[in-house]
Amino acid sequence: MIEAGMIEDGAASPDAVATYAARLAEVTARVRAAEAASGRAGAGARVLVATKTQGADAVRAVCAAGARLVGENRVQELVAKAPIARAAGVRVHLIGPLQRNKARDAVACADCVETVDSLALAERLSALASEAGRTLEVMIQVNVSGEESKSGVAPEAALALASAAAALPRLEVRGFMTVGLNSHDEGAVRAGYARLRGIRDAALVRAESGASPGLAGAWELSMGMSSDLEWAIAEGATIVRIGTAVLGPRA
Numbered sequence: 001m002i003e004a005g006m007i008e009d010g011a012a013s014p015d016a017v018a019t020y021a022a023r024l025a026e027v028t029a030r031v032r033a034a035e036a037a038s039g040r041a042g043a044g045a046r047v048l049v050a051t052k053t054q055g056a057d058a059v060r061a062v063c064a065a066g067a068r069l070v071g072e073n074r075v076q077e078l079v080a081k082a083p084i085a086r087a088a089g090v091r092v093h094l095i096g097p098l099q100r101n102k103a104r105d106a107v108a109c110a111d112c113v114e115t116v117d118s119l120a121l122a123e124r125l126s127a128l129a130s131e132a133g134r135t136l137e138v139m140i141q142v143n144v145s146g147e148e149s150k151s152g153v154a155p156e157a158a159l160a161l162a163s164a165a166a167a168l169p170r171l172e173v174r175g176f177m178t179v180g181l182n183s184h185d186e187g188a189v190r191a192g193y194a195r196l197r198g199i200r201d202a203a204l205v206r207a208e209s210g211a212s213p214g215l216a217g218a219w220e221l222s223m224g225m226s227s228d229l230e231w232a233i234a235e236g237a238t239i240v241r242i243g244t245a246v247l248g249p250r251a
Helices: 014-037 056-064 075-087 100-109 119-132 155-166 186-209 229-234
Strands: 046-050 069-072 091-094 112-116 136-141 171-177 220-222 239-242
Touching (some): 014 046, 014 229, 056 069, 056 075, 069 075, 075 091, 075 100, 091 100, 100 119, 119 136, 119 155, 119 171, 136 155, 155 171, 171 186, 186 220, 186 229, 220 239, 229 239
Parallel strands (some): 046 069, 069 091, 091 112, 112 136, 136 171, 171 220
C-alpha cells in the first residue's frame, strides 16, 4: 500500500495523490458503465470515499486526488478528519451508527448524517442543529436485509420515520441509506435495494401530494459498495460507498 505521506510544504504526497486518482477513476468508470448497462446513462451517481481507519494524510491525499465526497464510520474519526476534507471543499458524511451522546460532534462536523434510524435520534439532531444555528442534512437508514448485525429502521417503519424527521426544525431529509445483504446472490441483494428504492419513491409521492412536504428533497439512495455497486446502480443508487478499492487496505 502506498502511504499518503506529507511533504515539507504540507501538501499531500504526489505519489499517493496519483495512486488514489487512478483508483478513483477506475471506480468512477465502473459506476458510469453500470449506469449505461442499466439504462441510467447520465444519472451521475456519486462515489463516496469511505475513509474508515485511514489516517489524516490519506484523507488529504484522496481529496487532492479528486474525491468530492468522503464518509466516516466513527464520530471520533469524523472529528479528526472532517476539517481536512472541508478545507479542500469536500463534503463529509457520517455513514456509521450514531449514539445520541455523540450527536453534538456529528452536528458540528458532518454535512450529512446518513444513519438516522430512530425518532429519538432525529429529535436530538434537530435540537442540536437548532442550537448551532445550522441546517443538517440527514438520511434514514433502513435495514432492508433484516440481518440482526445491521443497523437501521425496519422497512415498514421507514416512511413514517422519514415523515416525522422531515417535520422537525433544522433537519433536511435527503433520502435513504442501507447496507446491503451480505450475499453473493444477486437477486437477493438487488431485492433489498429495490425495496429501498420503493420506500424512496413512496416518500416522494407523499411530498408531491402534500402529505409530507418536507420530503420533497428526499431523492438520494445511498447503497452499494465495491463488491456490489453494479447491482446497486441498477436498482437506482445515487451514492455508492467505496473504501479499499480507492484507498487500499485499511490502516
